[in-house]
Amino acid sequence: MSNGGGTAPLLTPYRMGRFDLSHRVVLAPLTRERSFGNVPQPHAILYYQQRASKGGLLIAEATGISDTAQGYKDTPGIWTKEQVEAWKPIVDGVHAKGGIFFCQIWHPNGQAPISSTNKSIKPVVRANGIDVATFSTPRRLETDEIPLVVNDFRVAARNAIEAGFDGVEIHGAHGYLIDQFLKDQVNDRTDKYGGSLENRCQFALEVVQAVVDEIGADKVGIRLSPFASYSESSDSNPEALGLYMANALNKFGILYCHMVEPRMVKLGEKFETPYSLRPIRDAFNGTFIVAGGYNREDGNKAVSTGYADLVAYGRLFLSNPDLPRRFEIDAPLNEYNRETFYISDPVIGYTDYPFLPSDV
Numbered sequence: 627m628s629n630g631g632g633t634a635p636l637l638t639p640y641r642m643g644r645f646d647l648s649h650r651v652v653l654a655p656l657t658r659e660r661s662f663g664n665v666p667q668p669h670a671i672l673y674y675q676q677r678a679s680k681g682g683l684l685i686a687e688a689t690g691i692s693d694t695a696q697g698y699k700d701t702p703g704i705w706t707k708e709q710v711e712a713w714k715p716i717v718d719g720v721h722a723k724g725g726i727f728f729c730q731i732w733h734p735n736g737q738a739p740i741s742s743t744n745k746s747i748k749p750v751v752r753a754n755g756i757d758v759a760t761f762s763t764p765r766r767l768e769t770d771e772i773p774l775v776v777n778d779f780r781v782a783a784r785n786a787i788e789a790g791f792d793g794v795e796i797h798g799a800h801g802y803l804i805d806q807f808l809k810d811q812v813n814d815r816t817d818k819y820g821g822s823l824e825n826r827c828q829f830a831l832e833v834v835q836a837v838v839d840e841i842g843a844d845k846v847g848i849r850l851s852p853f854a855s856y857s858e859s860s861d862s863n864p865e866a867l868g869l870y871m872a873n874a875l876n877k878f879g880i881l882y883c884h885m886v887e888p889r890m891v892k893l894g895e896k897f898e899t900p901y902s903l904r905p906i907r908d909a910f911n912g913t914f915i916v917a918g919g920y921n922r923e924d925g926n927k928a929v930s931t932g933y934a935d936l937v938a939y940g941r942l943f944l945s946n947p948d949l950p951r952r953f954e955i956d957a958p959l960n961e962y963n964r965e966t967f968y969i970s971d972p973v974i975g976y977t978d979y980p981f982l983p984s985d986v
Contacts, residue, residue, distance in 0.1 A: 635929035648681025654938035661702035669972035676947035680724030691782035697734030717790035732797035780836040793845035801857030851886035887918030
């Protein structure tokens with residue numbers, strides 16, 4: 627198979643801070659629910675090693691910062707010594723393949739959910755069209771509790787470095803705690819963390835400050851989704867939110883901003899997106915990573931046009947552990963099986979997706 631007579635933009639090297647990347651295909655953080663009891667398991671060594679390559683960037687699945695930050699079953703944590711020790715061989719496995727490994731740290735609201743608000747979420751029909759997800763009414767964080775959560779992020783970042791990770795990605799997207807503070811359709815606070823755009827961004831920026839102070843800006847990234855409306859967390863002016871955060875993040879000099887692409891909507895007879903990440907990308911000074919339904923062609927275009935420095939792939943990387951190689955030679959891709967995304971099996975739908983034959 628041919629790469630078209632030249633190196634695909636996704637397969638060109640890139641210098642990200644002090645890290646020399648050999649290509650621009652990033653493993654997006656993917657919740658897999660196979661960390662039994664919130665402790666990373668040995669089967670994750672093979673999973674991440676399969677997707678590691680020399681000079682390739684991997685972002686670990688969302689990892690809880692405290693025992694109250696566990697909104698999903700069997701997701702990993704990094705707040706205890708046991709969890710830190712369990713991560714070490716997984717990180718070592720990625721490093722043995724020459725990979726660069728960041729830990730995404732999150733607060734998905736917990737079993738007694740905390741939020742920026744007391745408003746509850748309406749029930750949601752799951753992807754299978756049958757099951758209905760219901761949500762507990764959250765409890766609004768008191769103003770004096772917020773520094774405690776900020777400190778949980780700081781300690782989690784320190785623990786991630788102790789576990790051997792090269793850095794951390796703060797999860798500020800997808801309707802989880804930080805995102806709930808950012809968005810004006812869910813944040814109805816009247817204290818210094820609510821109301822104006824500046825106030826709504828205050829919590830996120832305090833987390834960034836704490837993590838930067840703890841481990842250094844050169845080891846810190848953040849994921850944001852200003853255009854998304856997960857868990858009814860939307861904003862009336864997402865572009866202004868994204869631009870404000872990009873400019874505010876510049877003051878910290880963090881390594882990268884990982885931005886989720888706006889969703890397509892039906893405009894007239896066709897599906898288009900009314901927004902572009904380009905203004906936000908142009909405003910941010912560090913490495914800019916994009917994610918959200920990209921294929922090989924889209925990714926190459928994003929890099930070649932300067933729309934992004936790196937492109938994160940989720941489902942395609944899940945089902946194609948050798949995705950950079952497949953993109954390099956434009957090989958066919960394995961189809962992913964959505965039904966095995968979140969099962970507890972340590973092999974099926976996890977480490978059993980086939981590689982290209984060695985002679986290809």
